[in-house]
Amino acid sequence: MNWSLPRFSPLALAVFRRNLLVWRKLLGPAVVMNFGEPLLYLFGLGYGLGLFIGEMQAMPYLTFLASGIIASSTMNAAAFEATYSVFTRMVPQRTHEAMLASPLEVDDIMAGEMLWCAFKGTLSTAAIFIVALLVGGVQGDWAPLVVPLGLLVGLAFSGVAMCMAAVSPSYDFFSYYFTLGITPMFVLSGVFYPVDSLPSVLQWLMQLLPLVHAVELIRPLVAGLPVEGAWLHLAVLLLYALGGYYLAVVLARRRLLV
Amino acid sequence: MSPVIQARALTKRFGDSEVVRGIDFSIPRGSCFGFLGPNGAGKTTTIRMLLGLSPISGGELRLFDLPMPGAGRAIRARIGVVPQMDNLDPDFSVAENLRIFASYFGLGGAEVERRIGELLDFVELRDRAARKVGSLSGGMLRRLTIARALINDPELVVLDEPTTGLDPQVRHLIWGRLRELQRRGKTLLLTTHYMEEAERLCDRLVIMDQGRILEQGSPAELIARHIEPEVVEIRGDGLDALGRQLADTGCRIEPLGDLLYCYAESARPLLDRLEADGCPHPYLHRRANMEDVFLKLTGRELHE
Known part of the structure; x- marks a missing residue:
């Protein structure tokens, strides 16, 4: 294993740009897939459950839920792209192999891919945010900050998910990651209800994972409340982003440079 | 002038098995x-080690007088690669594939557009520029891959089995293009197991087997060094007995499948004998070629 620290060059942006150009061609299906499901949760649960719940943590349930869905859909979009799509380019399609016949290094390719995955996450952040704004779920003046924040959230989830792509033998493997990692986080990280209603062991466990921290940054911004422990939350997300990138580069080197 | 590539004691191990065993070439x-x-x-x-795609287990490797893998980026900027399996981008058209690939080198703009036009002419794909890659035949894909390898105007072009699986027309087109590239001063490095291809294109060859270089030189040198100049191939069943009978004609006789290869400084005595005896088997008299050298050096048994 080559554990040397990654060093990427500005050429990494060419990798990002390649993905952007492909995405532009396939815009229709991409939009439906990325935005359809979170919007379903937002409307279905927000209006349905919201009717019974009214307020949660001193804000309308729609606001509570919308802020949670902004975080979780960013996670989902980034994690999906960084597993299935990165794997497609790394293994069956051999796109990365082709790139390696240029000055690009594995470090650049993974940096470009990660930025792309985070960008797709950010598109979800922005889309759900706009919908939440339109249905009156947004109260805070600083709420638009959730969009740039979405990029950091996207990076936090992309890095780790790219590690999965780099070790996966096939597409089936990602079912484990989503069933054992992403879905439990989605359900247990305060998207639908406050984390403090969980047993304390689970609360602790969730604090170690990134989604809780994304929710706790995004929710007060959307609701117009003061953000508590902002530096901690930002630090956890940044740590996941940097650690995930480093490990993904090491694992991708092992896979691509044999 | 210093060589484009210089390898000393280049070695590659995967676990316990040594797949490249300390080879030297320049x-x-x-x-x-x-x-x-x-x-x-x-x-x-x-080839993967030359491109920095496979970590070197031992020895030294320099390209353009720069160390690989240390200067990998700078070295690859000056190389074009035609891989064994096509890895074109299926989401893009023919011209877009070249444009996107240029961007990986940091190249773009009018200069690249001009090159794309030239290269599509060079590989005779100009009329397919807007087509999706998925609609191209195997021969067109390979030509596009060659065009892609030239987008950065490389000094060295590395081709891993460039004509495997292609029909004769495409092969001849590609051979013509490769000779044209050499005329323009580019250095070509190719792997092949078509002896005809090697003999037609290469000024210099190395023959590898089991991780070692067995022999190197020009095709003519190798043939002269290892093989008698004339060969008679006799085809048929039950040739063993015939082989024994012909032993006194001064030929070196090697059976392979249903063929008997008879190598000689002069095949005249053998041919006279075959004519006199009214040989019932079809036979062919020819000059020695690289295939004879290859079979002699790497053995006649199957390599699987």
């Missing part, structure tokens, strides 16, 4: 250099 600028060898000889691994 490739002069402007030459067409061929790596020949049966499957598993270590050709593709050697």
Whole structure:
């Protein structure tokens, strides 16, 4: 294993740009897939459950839920792209192999891919945010900050998910990651209800994972409340982003440079 | 002028198995250099090390007088690669594939657009520029891959089995293009297991087997060094007895499948004998070629 620290060059942006150009061609299906499901949760649960719940943590349930869905859909979009799509380019399609016949290094390719995955996450952040704004779920003046924040959230989830792509033998493997990692986080990280209603062991466990921290940054911004422990939350997300990138580069080197 | 590639004691190990065993070679600028060898000889691994795609287990490797892998980026900026399996981008058209690939080198703008036009002419794909890659035939894909390898105007073009699986027309087109590239001063490095290809294109060859270089030189040198100049091939069943009968004609006789290869400084005595005896088997008299050298050096048994 080559554990040397990654060093990427500005050429990494060419990798990002390649993905952007492909995405532009396939815009229709991409939009439906990325935005359809979170919007379903937002409307279905927000209006349905919201009717019974009214307020949660001193804000309308729609606001509570919308802020949670902004975080979780960013996670989902980034994690999906960084597993299935990165794997497609790394293994069956051999796109990365082709790139390696240029000055690009594995470090650049993974940096470009990660930025792309985070960008797709950010598109979800922005889309759900706009919908939440339109249905009156947004109260805070600083709420638009959730969009740039979405990029950091996207990076936090992309890095780790790219590690999965780099070790996966096939597409089936990602079912484990989503069933054992992403879905439990989605359900247990305060998207639908406050984390403090969980047993304390689970609360602790969730604090170690990134989604809780994304929710706790995004929710007060959307609701117009003061953000508590902002530096901690930002630090956890940044740590996941940097650690995930480093490990993904090491694992991708092992896979691509044999 | 210093060689384009210089390898000393280049070695590659995967776990306990050594697939490239301390090979030395140097490739002069402007030459067409061929790596020949049966499957598993270590050709593709050697090429991967040259490109920095496979970490080197031992030895020293320099390209353009720069160390690989240390200067990998700078070295690859000056190389074009035609991989064994096409890895074109299926989401893009023919011209877009070239444009996107140029961007990986940091190249773009009018200069690249001009090159794309030139290269599409060069590989005779101009009229397909807007087509999706998925609609191209195998021969067109390979030509596009060659055009892609030239987008950065490389000094060295590395081709891993460039004509495997292609029909004769496409092969001849590609051979013509490769000779044209050499005329323009580019250095070519190719692997192949088509002996005809090696003999037609390469000024210099190495023959590899089981991770070692068995022999190197020009095709004519190798043939002169290892094989008698004339060969008679006799085809048929039950040739063993015939082989024994012909032993006194001064030929070196090698059976392979249903063929008997008879190598001689002069095939005249053998041909006279075959004519006099009214040989019932069809036979062919020809000059020695690279295939004879290859079979002699790497053995006649199957390599699987």
